[in-house]
Amino acid sequence: MMFDIKQIKFSADSSVDDILSCLKRYGCVIIENVLSKKDIEEIQFQIKPYLDSCDGDSQNSFNGEFTKRFGRLMYRIPKAREIVRNSIILNLLDQTLKTSAYEYKLTFDGIMHVMAGQEAQILHRDNTHFANTPSTPPVLLATLWAIEDFHQLNGGTVFVPGSHLWFDERQPTQDELACATMKAGSVLVYYGNLIHGAGRSVFGTRTGLSLQYSVSWLQQEENQALSVPIDVLSTFDEELLKLLGINRISRNCGTVDGKHPLNFVLNDEKHRSMSMTDSEYNNGQIHELDLKHSNVRDEKSTDVYYHQTLDNNFIDPASLDAIVERLKKAELITSAFSQVISCCNEDSTIEDPEPII
Numbered sequence: 001m002m003f004d005i006k007q008i009k010f011s012a013d014s015s016v017d018d019i020l021s022c023l024k025r026y027g028c029v030i031i032e033n034v035l036s037k038k039d040i041e042e043i044q045f046q047i048k049p050y051l052d053s054c055d056g057d058s059q060n061s062f063n064g065e066f067t068k069r070f071g072r073l074m075y076r077i078p079k080a081r082e083i084v085r086n087s088i089i090l091n092l093l094d095q096t097l098k099t100s101a102y103e104y105k106l107t108f109d110g111i112m113h114v115m116a117g118q119e120a121q122i123l124h125r126d127n128t129h130f131a132n133t134p135s136t137p138p139v140l141l142a143t144l145w146a147i148e149d150f151h152q153l154n155g156g157t158v159f160v161p162g163s164h165l166w167f168d169e170r171q172p173t174q175d176e177l178a179c180a181t182m183k184a185g186s187v188l189v190y191y192g193n194l195i196h197g198a199g200r201s202v203f204g205t206r207t208g209l210s211l212q213y214s215v216s217w218l219q220q221e222e223n224q225a226l227s228v229p230i231d232v233l234s235t236f237d238e239e240l241l242k243l244l245g246i247n248r249i250s251r252n253c254g255t256v257d258g259k260h261p262l263n264f265v266l267n268d269e270k271h272r273s274m275s276m277t278d279s280e281y282n283n284g285q286i287h288e289l290d291l292k293h294s295n296v297r298d299e300k301s302t303d304v305y306y307h308q309t310l311d312n313n314f315i316d317p318a319s320l321d322a323i324v325e326r327l328k329k330a331e332l333i334t335s336a337f338s339q340v341i342s343c344c345n346e347d348s349t350i351e352d353p354e355p356i357i
């Protein structure tokens, strides 16, 4: 392997600009020691019952025969609700996905627990789950949190640095592959267009916690609104709910019957009043809340308007009057006609009414 993994390694206090420029260049970064030992223990404790009851053959050949997988982490794993809004990750999301969307949201959450005997996963790009999207603008940013150490013998993720910018047909050679070797508590962050896959495992286990984010206009891989029962959702705070896609991202997008979707989840005074009048939209508190995490929308309104109205001056006023008169007459005739029709329907002996001219 030719690639020196150190080139993409950062720590939790590295500058976000440095992390971002590496991400743009190689399509991936590893940020080390983001989770503490205690965090890791908590996650392991919370996922254990689900891992224990999960059989090895995880659904299909893409997911792996010796890999345990399960989803609905926002419902099942309280600690994941905290990790999903890690501030470094949100910062990177602001500067990547928000270049082509008003918001981003969680699209996938799942545990990927690779066991000895697992063959390498087919190399792929995650964005192709949705469509064969080009690399610019980015629509998907994935994070894979190491809950155990990742290395070359236990299925550590294999990736192709820089491949997020390759054309579709280009196949990687052996020396272009790298392994995301990282200690538990680190996170691998990669663009959806990066070529990657879980590695081959000959020894031990490797637990990864995958949280993937997409632009708000893409369908979620795991339907978050249905993955978490409504009574559990209603205990979440506004920031988390919006991250799950339960959000109004512009005047009309994401609403339920014209109202902010949070109305239906958070049944308190503040959210009940989240109706959608124009004044609230333009001046109200709601919009300011929406703007809190946005570095793209720096104006009150996200809409662009085109200030032109159809000019009827080409019709001269005299003929306009004549047109209106004719329309009125036509209306009278139509209503007279429909009255006759309804009379005829009542009196079935008249089968063929004379047309009224």
Ligand SMILES: O=C(O)CCC(=O)C(=O)O
Residues within 6 Å of the ligand: 062, 063, 112, 121, 126, 144, 155, 156, 157, 158, 196, 197, 198, 199, 208
């Ligand atoms: O588990 C891994 O290392 C990666 C898995 C993966 O890329 C996927 O299932 O899409």
Ligand SMILES: [Fe+2]
Residues within 6 Å of the ligand: 124, 125, 126, 196, 197
């Ligand atoms: Fe993948």
